[in-house]
Amino acid sequence: MEDFGKVAAATAALRYVSNNMVIGLGSGSTANIFIEKLANRVKSEKMKIRCVATSISSKELGTKYGLNVVELDSVDTIDITIDGADEVDDDLNGIKGGGAALFYEKIVAKASDKNIWIVDSSKQSAKLGSFKLPIEVLPIGSAHVYRYLDTELGLHPTYRKNKDESLLTTDSNNFIIDVDISNVSDLYDLSNKLIKHVGIVEHGLFLDICDTLIVGDAPIQIKHRKN
Numbered sequence: 001m002e003d004f005g006k007v008a009a010a011t012a013a014l015r016y017v018s019n020n021m022v023i024g025l026g027s028g029s030t031a032n033i034f035i036e037k038l039a040n041r042v043k044s045e046k047m048k049i050r051c052v053a054t055s056i057s058s059k060e061l062g063t064k065y066g067l068n069v070v071e072l073d074s075v076d077t078i079d080i081t082i083d084g085a086d087e088v089d090d091d092l093n094g095i096k097g098g099g100a101a102l103f104y105e106k107i108v109a110k111a112s113d114k115n116i117w118i119v120d121s122s123k124q125s126a127k128l129g130s131f132k133l134p135i136e137v138l139p140i141g142s143a144h145v146y147r148y149l150d151t152e153l154g155l156h157p158t159y160r161k162n163k164d165e166s167l168l169t170t171d172s173n174n175f176i177i178d179v180d181i182s183n184v185s186d187l188y189d190l191s192n193k194l195i196k197h198v199g200i201v202e203h204g205l206f207l208d209i210c211d212t213l214i215v216g217d218a219p220i221q222i223k224h225r226k227n
């Protein structure tokens with residue numbers, strides 16, 4: 001089956017869920033599989049679970065399946081967030097935002113006691129950078145941010161577009177600029193530079209955020225952050 005790794009990882013993540021938890025619902029195809037499985041378990045075991053979403057689509061999907069999806073600001077803490085990733089290295093650092101959900105995903109991740117990523121083995125990488133890093137930017141002044149990424153940082157930026165060539169907008173009505181970080185050696189330094197630059201709302205480098213990685217392809221692997 002094509003999605004075997006994603007399905008297996010999503011299934012394995014269910015073991016981290018227990019009654020009365022607040023669960024962060026990730027975004028993307030792997031997180032969507034988890035959302036459906038979580039809803040089935042909540043229904044069959046009559047669990048009391050509240051969920052917060054990381055995108056409009058995960059909110060809609062969770063609600064459609066009957067999960068109790070509440071506003072982020074109505075909860076004090078999130079027990080665990082289960083999310084996918086676009087690329088993840090051996091230190092459990094990763095790139096997210098392939099589906100343009102990185103901003104809400106990072107807000108929810110930072111508010112979570114534990115972050116679990118569910119991936120298939122295609123997402124694993126010795127060095128981050130084979131996936132383009134998504135950067136969410138305010139539309140106003142975005143051409144200046146683009147120039148900064150291009151000429152000062154040399155990251156070969158491209159605006160993310162829809163099929164009709166219009167600029168893609170995120171759930172927060174911002175643009176996404178994807179950049180090439182394959183030649184960047186210090187990702188922490190890059191992360192600091194990006195987040196300090198005016199006009200950049202957030203970026204998809206998730207450093208020191210993932211606590212547990214579940215790689216779904218057989219044999220299933222569960223890795224924990226070392227520090």
Ligand SMILES: O=C[C@H](O)[C@H](O)[C@H](O)COP(=O)(O)O
Nearest residue numbers: 028029030084097098099101
């Ligand atoms: O913006 C999207 C998210 O960061 C997703 O979690 C990420 O793109 C992985 O998605 P998928 O599970 O579809 O590969």
